[in-house]
Amino acid sequence: MEALDYFMEGRFSEAIDAFRCKLTNEPDDIAWVDGLAKSYCEVGDFVAALPFLEHVHNYQKAKNPDSPGQQLQLSCAYWCLDDRARAIALTRELCASILDRSINMAPDQAGGATFGLILHYMSATTGDVDNYEYALDYLRKLNIKYDKRPTQFRYPVLTVKQVLGEVSFEDVLEGVTNERTLAAALRATVTSRLVKSELGIALFHDGTLQRITDNEIGCRKRMSQVFELGYQTESIRWYLARNEIAKFK
Amino acid sequence: MITVKTNSAERLPGKSTNTYDVNGNIDANYDASKLGVNIAPGLPNAGTIVKPMRGLVADGLNYAGDTFTGKANPIADSGRLAGNYIDGWKATAAQGPEAFAKRLGNVSGSAAFEVGSMALPATKLSKLSTLSKMGGTAERLVAREVVVAETTGPRLIGSYTPSANLKFGTTLFGDEAHAPASRMLTDELTSRGVPLGSIIDRTGPGLRGVDMSIDPIYAKKLGFEHIEIKPNSESGLSTMNRQIRKWDYDPRSVRPVTYDANGNIRDGFNF
Numbered sequence: 001m002e003a004l005d006y007f008m009e010g011r012f013s014e015a016i017d018a019f020r021c022k023l024t025n026e027p028d029d030i031a032w033v034d035g036l037a038k039s040y041c042e043v044g045d046f047v048a049a050l051p052f053l054e055h056v057h058n059y060q061k062a063k064n065p066d067s068p069g070q071q072l073q074l075s076c077a078y079w080c081l082d083d084r085a086r087a088i089a090l091t092r093e094l095c096a097s098i099l100d101r102s103i104n105m106a107p108d109q110a111g112g113a114t115f116g117l118i119l120h121y122m123s124a125t126t127g128d129v130d131n132y133e134y135a136l137d138y139l140r141k142l143n144i145k146y147d148k149r150p151t152q153f154r155y156p157v158l159t160v161k162q163v164l165g166e167v168s169f170e171d172v173l174e175g176v177t178n179e180r181t182l183a184a185a186l187r188a189t190v191t192s193r194l195v196k197s198e199l200g201i202a203l204f205h206d207g208t209l210q211r212i213t214d215n216e217i218g219c220r221k222r223m224s225q226v227f228e229l230g231y232q233t234e235s236i237r238w239y240l241a242r243n244e245i246a247k248f249k
Numbered sequence: 250m251i252t253v254k255t256n257s258a259e260r261l262p263g264k265s266t267n268t269y270d271v272n273g274n275i276d277a278n279y280d281a282s283k284l285g286v287n288i289a290p291g292l293p294n295a296g297t298i299v300k301p302m303r304g305l306v307a308d309g310l311n312y313a314g315d316t317f318t319g320k321a322n323p324i325a326d327s328g329r330l331a332g333n334y335i336d337g338w339k340a341t342a343a344q345g346p347e348a349f350a351k352r353l354g355n356v357s358g359s360a361a362f363e364v365g366s367m368a369l370p371a372t373k374l375s376k377l378s379t380l381s382k383m384g385g386t387a388e389r390l391v392a393r394e395v396v397v398a399e400t401t402g403p404r405l406i407g408s409y410t411p412s413a414n415l416k417f418g419t420t421l422f423g424d425e426a427h428a429p430a431s432r433m434l435t436d437e438l439t440s441r442g443v444p445l446g447s448i449i450d451r452t453g454p455g456l457r458g459v460d461m462s463i464d465p466i467y468a469k470k471l472g473f474e475h476i477e478i479k480p481n482s483e484s485g486l487s488t489m490n491r492q493i494r495k496w497d498y499d500p501r502s503v504r505p506v507t508y509d510a511n512g513n514i515r516d517g518f519n520f
Contacts, residue, residue: 154428
């Protein structure tokens with residue numbers, strides 16, 4: 001099998017070996033570097049992933065200076081390696097870059113909501129009040145845009161609105177899966193990877209909100225639910241949820 | 250319209266540019282035009298996907314003329330076989346869509362989508378497998394490609410209802426069209442295994458630059474690194490070409506997606 005086949009099938013340890021072999025033969029092929037970086041992230045070896053993530057990040061920034069590159073992935077890697085200050089700084093920089101328009105691209109169709117939501121999670125988890133307030137302020141600014149042009153933006157708009165207290169978790173579920181109960185929403189993930197990804201995001205940030213209200217048991221339950229969706233849900237939240245579960249144990 | 254030249258007299262001059270890795274896998278980096286293959290403007294994706302198969306055909310033709318390898322070389326044989334299938338399907342094409350449907354079995358509007366979903370088998374095709382298996386795969390690929398080109402035109406990705414007060418060709422119409430288009434494309438990309446975090450979006454109103462990009466490993470799989478969404482018009486095409494030059498992108502790395510006045514989102518241009 002090809003390295004890419006292993007990777008797409010979730011056989012990440014085999015993918016790592018295969019990508020390393022590919023890189024030996026084609027050291028300049030950025031796809032193999034990216035594949036190796038992602039495979040290491042998938043198995044949780046963030047120390048090994050970091051240099052490859054940096055390589056891909058530099059490649060993407062050189063091609064598109066206003067792209068976020070792999071900065072969010074780097075932030076997540078540092079977070080999982082317990083370098084939380086660096087993780088928060090990188091994520092906050094992404095938010096600031098969206099606001100000053102030095103970054104014009106984001107891994108969502110909600111104007112960069114992903115960066116604010118991750119900063120919200122990280123700052124809430126560490127009790128970092130300054131960054132927590134910054135994240136909320138960032139999300140409020142995005143929300144003004146959503147209200148002005150409601151047809152222009154997509155999920156995770158609803159999760160932003162949930163964080164800001166405008167809608168309930170059930171509203172988010174319905175927006176993502178057309179279902180208002182989690183059991184039914186989970187069934188909806190079977191037919192669509194996009195739904196599975198968005199449900200993972202919804203669950204993850206609902207978990208963050210439960211943490212903020214001191215419902216740590218509820219938060220852990222949500223993190224477990226994200227993890228159980230498997231690697232095919234949104235990858236950053238999956239890594240972070242897996243990291244949470246490792247901490248529980 | 251797709252034109253596929255298969256006569257050995259029209260074979261590629263010189264050796265192919267294919268490379269082989271240690272496992273004998275082919276990386277078919279063919280320029281379609283050099284193969285004598287004109288990919289319909291609406292079929293950039295299908296063209297990319299069947300490129301390995303076409304590379305195989307061309308390789309077969311090249312090797313067939315090589316007395317040192319000749320028929321003993323499985324690439325040559327499968328190349329000939331794939332070429333024969335192309336001719337066969339072109340002949341069926343001349344008999345009309347019904348004949349196509351009959352030959353293919355159950356052709357529907359989803360035939361175009363099937364081309365996309367066959368990306369993995371297309372990759373596997375490049376492996377030196379058994380002759381019969383390769384021939385069969387080549388036949389399905391060619392058949393679907395021709396059916397798509399002959400009966401459906403550029404692949405319809407989806408549709409939305411444009412606001413009645415917006416005029417096609419204006420910035421506001423374009424801003425509105427980009428939102429559903431990016432949603433449909435994200436859905437399609439995730440269904441093909443690209444995770445959300447690897448799809449970088451720039452379709453928001455007023456943002457400059459290419460509309461969507463995907464991470465390199467998935468670009469390798471899908472055959473494109475960027476997606477640009479444009480109105481399905483001559484000016485849309487010329488603007489896109491100008492922008493690609495300005496951004497210094499390889500044109501082959503950009504998948505063009507268009508919208509029309511009726512809210513149809515399609516792969517490629519067809520005006």
